[in-house]
Amino acid sequence: MSRVNTVLGPIPTEELGLVAVHEHIGYGMPGSELDTKWWKSPEQRYEETVPKLRQFHEYGGGTFVDATGICNGRDVDYYKSLSAKTGVHIVASTGFVGGDTALPFFARASVEYLAEHFIHEITVGIGNTGSRAGIIKVGVSRGGRMTDLDKRIYRAAARAALTTGVPILTHLAIDAETAIAVFEEEGLPLDRVLFGHVDDGVNAEKTRDTWIAEQGGRVGFDTFGYETELPDPPFWARPRKERLDHFLRFIRQHLDKALASADANCSPLGWPGVQGHTVNYIFEDLIPDLRAAGLDEATIKTIFVDNPADFLAIQN
Ligand SMILES: [Zn+2]
Numbered sequence: 001m002s003r004v005n006t007v008l009g010p011i012p013t014e015e016l017g018l019v020a021v022h023e024h025i026g027y028g029m030p031g032s033e034l035d036t037k038w039w040k041s042p043e044q045r046y047e048e049t050v051p052k053l054r055q056f057h058e059y060g061g062g063t064f065v066d067a068t069g070i071c072n073g074r075d076v077d078y079y080k081s082l083s084a085k086t087g088v089h090i091v092a093s094t095g096f097v098g099g100d101t102a103l104p105f106f107a108r109a110s111v112e113y114l115a116e117h118f119i120h121e122i123t124v125g126i127g128n129t130g131s132r133a134g135i136i137k138v139g140v141s142r143g144g145r146m147t148d149l150d151k152r153i154y155r156a157a158a159r160a161a162l163t164t165g166v167p168i169l170t171h172l173a174i175d176a177e178t179a180i181a182v183f184e185e186e187g188l189p190l191d192r193v194l195f196g197h198v199d200d201g202v203n204a205e206k207t208r209d210t211w212i213a214e215q216g217g218r219v220g221f222d223t224f225g226y227e228t229e230l231p232d233p234p235f236w237a238r239p240r241k242e243r244l245d246h247f248l249r250f251i252r253q254h255l256d257k258a259l260a261s262a263d264a265n266c267s268p269l270g271w272p273g274v275q276g277h278t279v280n281y282i283f284e285d286l287i288p289d290l291r292a293a294g295l296d297e298a299t300i301k302t303i304f305v306d307n308p309a310d311f312l313a314i315q316n
């Protein structure tokens with residue numbers, strides 16, 4: 001039986017249910033924890049987060065993948081408590097959002113060190129929480145090209161994925177040729193990699209989503225809901241219909257490679273976040289939009305249940 005590591009322990013893949021595959025419990029830039037002006041009390045963080053997760057669960061959400069990584073506010077004891085209180089399975093990530101969010105200690109580390117660290121967090125646990133990471137986060141630094149550090153992190157992630165059977169999730173899928181070259185050099189099958197953020201307003205034009213799928217990679221339309229129709233849209237927003245049409249075009253060819261999520265932030269750390277956007281966009285807007293576009297329930301299940309289960313299942 002295949003399994004997935006959640007913060008409360010490994011569970012059978014069949015128990016994941018509907019998966020939000022790229023989300024954040026709380027995301028902030030590294031070092032924001034040193035700026036004492038914004039600090040929220042634990043009560044505030046629970047107050048912002050618990051209702052969103054409860055609502056997710058009530059809508060039929062099963063699993064929330066926290067794509068936050070090591071230096072951006074990951075807090076596993078807090079995730080365990082949230083999961084126990086709300087009934088939502090939470091998958092925590094090892095790895096980094098990008099080379100540019102890895103703090104100097106990690107930025108100066110060797111590939112071997114990074115790989116060992118990821119493997120430890122996946123097989124032994126994250127600190128002394130007893131929780132094992134269920135996914136490895138990597139990403140492309142700002143600027144559009146993979147930096148040397150990004151490449152070292154991707155290489156370490158590939159080795160950890162091969163050793164542990166846990167998959168990789170990327171922040172951005174630009175410069176995918178470089179990423180795929182690293183994965184191929186390491187011998188990692190590309191169906192163990194979800195290339196994320198192919199749909200955001202800044203990068204969609206520069207991202208070769210169908211090419212990635214043709215190489216065997218999985219493709220994440222995972223910034224659903226960051227749309228120009230919001231009252232105060234972020235710079236990566238995109239018109240709602242344009243993103244939806246892009247997704248519908250993609251799944252006509254590559255449904256088996258498609259995953260979708262909202263990349264929302266339950267309780268932002270050190271920044272205001274984006275008002276009016278939560279993980280529940282998946283239920284309140286996206287799934288209704290997909291039904292209105294003519295998708296049947298089996299197709300919706302493929303996108304939110306079967307494809308994520310296939311991707312997240314630990315390979316032995
Ligand atoms: Zn994210």
